Amino acid sequence: MNLRCYGWRLQRTCHGRVSLKEVRMFISKNHIIHLADGRLQPASNTSAADVRNILRQALQKNPAAGIVVHFHGGLVSENSARETAEQRLYPLYAAKAGAYPIFFVWESGFFEAPMNNLKEIANEKIFKEFVKKASEWVLKKLPSGVGVKGAGGVGLNEVSLQQEFDDWFAGRRETLPDALHQSADLSDAVIAINTRSVALDEDELRAEIADSIEGDPVFQEAVTEVYNGLHPRNSLQPATKGEGTKAAANSQISKEAADRLFEPHPTDATRGFGAIAWWKVAKVVATIVLRVIRRYRAGRAHGAYVTLVEEALRELYIDKIGRSVWWDRMKKDTADAFTEGNEYGGHAFLLALKEELEGVQSPPRITLVGHSTGAIYICHLLKSAARLLPNQQFDVVFEAPAVTHALMAATIAEHGGRISHFRQFAMCDEREAGDILVPILYRSSLLYFVSGMLENEPDEPLVGMQRYLSESDVYNADMFPNIQACREFYGKYPNSLIWSPSAAGDGRNSDGRKHGDFDDADDSTMASVAHILQHGF
Incomplete structure (x- = not known):
């Protein structure tokens, strides 16, 4: 293996050709801080002494482009993070940019189970029927001014809508049902204005939905199958004559949802098709419709x-869907890393940096690069550094950050003065909305999913999503002060926000098409980061 592409350090320590294993060992020893649940050894492969050695080497080398500390995002296993560091980012940071790279590898690849759940949910009959039923009533209630066909019930053909949904869920249709195509010319503010006249009488809506369920045996069948799976001793007969109602024993539906749909403890006296209180089912559908x-x-x-x-x-x-088992856990890991104590990787890193810088007159240039959830890591680092390194400034680069505006605004208010330069790379909203996370089920990006599903409230404003900055009529200063604080912060830095695709020049180019592209697959963004390290912002 030719080592020229791996920069100054490998050229000085190795000669000729070496194996990939040797390269990996070298980078692992000198450039990677591995954490597990925010901790170093014995939970991880890295000790506090290793952290000190890495920082000592970085400061002794004192490269012209400074030190770059990289935090990868979520959905990344340890092996994948190491591979990206070794094959893509080390050559970029060390050889091309001339910086000393340090990688935090923090084992965030826990989303496999929720992703598998989502794929299974997409195939569940009850999920499909609830989406179809809720869609029908949303379209009946929304006025025509929101840009969806058939809005207000005018011209809405329920039979055609259901068939188009069936074709969509079965993969026989490449586009969404016709009635759901929304005009791209309408802003969120216009849609909001045109929807304010909609009457929201929950009791009336529930009664109307209950009547429609009475004439919808396919919907009844889907609900009854789940009931039979939950209560096999009290299995119900089918609503109509046919082969009989099956039991959906493996449904992913939550216990809380099942309690809202069915009687929690059915008895022999409630057996029979009438055991399902369809008014309760209608109320659940109405809840979905009203929220939309x-x-x-x-x-x-x-x-x-x-x-x-x-x-x-x-x-x-x-x-x-992964909120507690993945998203909350992952955010906790980013915060836990800065808990006081040598076993915590982030704290150990800052403490070692403090010790190594004692007596140093000119603090080094340190650039923090965070992709997705890695940007949350940086927010916690800035907070922790305020106490341990009060005189240290940082350059910051965000890549498709999953940071909420609330966290970003708090970070700015408390530690914004510690950020020397700032730049963010992310997708424009058109690309963000079209970055399909799960085929058929979820047709937008991971950031849309985090915003819509994994935070406390739906549509939680995220820093990496253009919509929250561009739709200022909706996300205005009075109603969303955190977003306004971020707008003002970005305004202090030239070219602080780069929305892909961008060909604005060196350090400002980006062509990320998917959430995971920015620190791995998008050469344009990676070249921009290298230019920033070499030549500044």
Whole structure:
């Protein structure tokens, strides 16, 4: 293996050709801080002494481009993070940019189970029927001024809508049902204005939906199958004559949702098809419909179909979509890393940096690069550094950050003065909305999913999503002070926001097409980061 592409350090320590294993060992020893649940050894492969050695080497070398500390994002296993560091980012940072790279590898690849759940949910009959039923009533209630066909019930053909949905879910249709196509010419603010006249009488809506369920045997069948799976001793007969109602024993539906739909403890006296209180089922559908309409009224929908899916998932599957087992856990790891104590990797890093810089007159240039959830890591680092390194300034580069505006605003208010330069690379909203996370089920990006599904409230404003800055009529200074604080912060730095695609020049080019592109697959963004390290912002 020719080592020229691996920069100054490998050229000085190795000669000729070496194996990939040797390269990996070299980078692992000198450039990677591995954490597990925010901790160093014995939880991880890195000790506090290793952290000190890495920082000592970085400061002794004192490269012209400074030290670059990289935090990868979520959905990344340890092996994948190491591979990206070794094959893509080390050559970029060390050889091309002339910086000393340090990589935090923090094991964030825990999303496999929730992703598998989402794929299974997409195939569940009850999920499909709830989306179809809720869609029908959203379209009947929304006025024509929101840009969806058939809005207000005018010209809406329920039979055609259901067939188009069936074709869509079965993969026989490449586009969404015709009635859900929304005009791209309408802003969120216009949609909100045109939706304010919609009457939201929950009791009336529930009664109307209950009547429609009575004439919808396919919907009844889907609900009954889940009931039979939950209560096999009290299995119900089919609503209509046929082969019989099956039992959906493996449904992902949450216990809380099941309690809202069915009697929690059926008895022999309630056996028979009438054991399902269809008014309760209608109430659940109505809840989904009302949430969707309220988001339209607020200008905070994520498009007709994605919003329907988000609200159906929240109502029926909230414990299966990864919020507690992945997202909350991952955010906790980023904060835990800066807990006081040598076993915590972030704290150990800053403490070692403090010790190594004692007596140093000119602090080094340190650039923090964070992709996705890695940007949350940087927010916690800035907070922790305020106490341990009060005189240290940092350059900051965000790549498709999953940081909420609330966290960013708090970071700015407390530690914004410690940020020397700032730049962010992310997708424009058109690309963000079109970055399909799960085929058929969720047709927008991971950041849309985090915003719509994994935070406390749907449509939680995220720093890496253009919509929250561009839709200023909806996300205004009075109602969203955190977003306004971020706008003012960005305004202090030239060219602080780069929305892909961008060909604005060196250090400002980007062509990320998917959430995971920015620190790995998008050569344009990576070249911009290298230029920033070499020549500044």
